[in-house]
Amino acid sequence: MAARRLDKSISGLTGSVKVPGDKSISHRSVMFGAIAKGTTSVTNFLLGDDCLSTIACFRKLGVSIEQKGNQLQIVGNSFDGLKEPADVLDVGNSGTTIRLLLGVLAGRPFHATLIGDESIGRRPMTRVAKPLAMMGADIDGRCGGEFTPLSIRGGNLTGIDYHLPVASAQVKSSILLAGLQAEGITTVVEPSKTRDHTERMIRQFGGEVEESGLTVRIKGGQSLTASKVEVPGDISSAAFFLAAAAITPNSELLLKDVGLNPTRTGMIDVLKEMGADITVMPHDTEGYEPSGDIIIKTSNLKGVEIKGDILPRLIDEIPIIALVATQAEGTTVIKDAHELKVKETNRIDTVVGELAKLGASIEATDDGMIIHGKSHLKGGIVSSHGDHRIGMMLAVAALICKDEVFLERDEAISVSYPGFFKDLYSVMK
Ligand code: S3P
Numbered sequence: 247m248a249a250r251r252l253d254k255s256i257s258g259l260t261g262s263v264k265v266p267g268d269k270s271i272s273h274r275s276v277m278f279g280a281i282a283k284g285t286t287s288v289t290n291f292l293l294g295d296d297c298l299s300t301i302a303c304f305r306k307l308g309v310s311i312e313q314k315g316n317q318l319q320i321v322g323n324s325f326d327g328l329k330e331p332a333d334v335l336d337v338g339n340s341g342t343t344i345r346l347l348l349g350v351l352a353g354r355p356f357h358a359t360l361i362g363d364e365s366i367g368r369r370p371m372t373r374v375a376k377p378l379a380m381m382g383a384d385i386d387g388r389c390g391g392e393f394t395p396l397s398i399r400g401g402n403l404t405g406i407d408y409h410l411p412v413a414s415a416q417v418k419s420s421i422l423l424a425g426l427q428a429e430g431i432t433t434v435v436e437p438s439k440t441r442d443h444t445e446r447m448i449r450q451f452g453g454e455v456e457e458s459g460l461t462v463r464i465k466g467g468q469s470l471t472a473s474k475v476e477v478p479g480d481i482s483s484a485a486f487f488l489a490a491a492a493i494t495p496n497s498e499l500l501l502k503d504v505g506l507n508p509t510r511t512g513m514i515d516v517l518k519e520m521g522a523d524i525t526v527m528p529h530d531t532e533g534y535e536p537s538g539d540i541i542i543k544t545s546n547l548k549g550v551e552i553k554g555d556i557l558p559r560l561i562d563e564i565p566i567i568a569l570v571a572t573q574a575e576g577t578t579v580i581k582d583a584h585e586l587k588v589k590e591t592n593r594i595d596t597v598v599g600e601l602a603k604l605g606a607s608i609e610a611t612d613d614g615m616i617i618h619g620k621s622h623l624k625g626g627i628v629s630s631h632g633d634h635r636i637g638m639m640l641a642v643a644a645l646i647c648k649d650e651v652f653l654e655r656d657e658a659i660s661v662s663y664p665g666f667f668k669d670l671y672s673v674m675k
Contacts, residue, residue: 249652252644258496261673265484267292267477268505269662273342274447275475276300279320280309282451284472288318291477294662296340306331325427330356337362339661342416345374349420352383353427354400361395365590374420377408381424403428405466413558415440428466436460440558441509450534478505478537482562483663485513489566490642491542492522493573501540512559520547520574549576557582565597565639571617572606580614591633600628604643625649634661
């Protein structure tokens with residue numbers, strides 16, 4: 247496939263962008279709509295490839311899902327309404343789909359086979375298979391159950407007390423979805439707080455979940471009731487525009503209706519610490535998920551250290567933060583980010599490799615990276631490596647490169663942001 251030539255003849259970014267719906271919340275809206283009783287309606291659903299994979303999987307499980315533009319109507323009939331699929335369930339590129347789906351299927355009395363693309367085939371699944379097996383599910387797969395293809399036969403589940411070895415919302419959510427079907431209480435303790443969209447959605451659908459500090463507790467056998475889900479804009483998509491405006495001269499952007507769940511806003515905190523000219527205006531009417539508008543302008547930035555408990559709050563934003571750091575005075579050190587190695591690509595290697603090609607001063611460490619700013623980026627041929635967030639980061643990098651940039655495998659961007667280039671071109675002046 248031909249590489250995309252990225253436009254760089256701009257004098258700045260101006261105007262407003264309404265980024266598409268949040269990916270994590272969109273996935274969960276389909277899943278909760280399917281396991282609740284009644285008709286759930288969803289607005290501003292993300293029509294990215296990952297969320298479309300979730301729809302396709304739940305249709306194969308017998309759930310009626312009607313889609314008109316970015317609105318969905320899901321007819322749920324509780325966990326018992328799910329049927330044994332006649333075909334394999336293909337999750338495509340989506341880690342959230344496969345890991346949360348395993349939690350749903352863990353308590354279903356039937357067999358299913360789950361497959362995905364080449365990237366999914368490299369991502370660790372024992373982190374969910376192990377606790378689900380402790381609860382009573384029968385899961386197997388390639389390399390002792392670590393990789394797809396996976397097969398699962400659900401069983402009668404019993405609640406467990408589980409300390410997560412890694413901070414992962416996908417693993418926590420999978421266990422909570424199994425816990426809803428288990429006998430007794432299921433307790434999950436996280437090493438650091440991760441995104442809490444699942445907990446919020448359980449409440450939105452009439453269920454109860456107890457949270458105290460890093461402990462989440464759920465009682466099995468609860469029934470959920472259909473709801474109306476309004477998906478806020480994805481802060482992880484807005485992140486590319488926040489970064490673009492901060493590092494491109496003569497820029498000012500307004501990002502509208504962005505999700506501001508505090509478990510996701512780590513990048514805003516980091517941008518403020520770097521000295522960015524950013525104003526966050528939360529909306530007054532907050533439902534289950536807070537949202538608001540953000541204004542950001544070209545900024546003089548300085549390097550920072552990013553480590554510890556903030557990591558889960560910005561884990562998906564590390565690629566774009568690394569680019570921002572190339573334009574900050576001084577050194578930025580990113581630590582405690584081992585999880586980057588098991589994302590859609592090994593994001594330590596892909597970020598460092600691609601930004602180095604453009605002339606950044608960046609080095610990989612065992613648990614993150616070190617970036618020395620400020621560098622003058624040149625141009626060249628770079629690749630997304632099939633990773634949507636690497637592709638968007640490189641497209642933003644092109645805005646400040648001296649020479650032309652060609653992006654290979656740009657099609658990966660449709661995983662989370664199908665209209666990305668249209669939105670980006672609309673604010674280039
Ligand atoms: C997600 C959790 C995170 C994140 C992913 C979406 C979710 O993954 O990186 O993009 O929706 O729960 P981990 O749970 O593996 O950290």
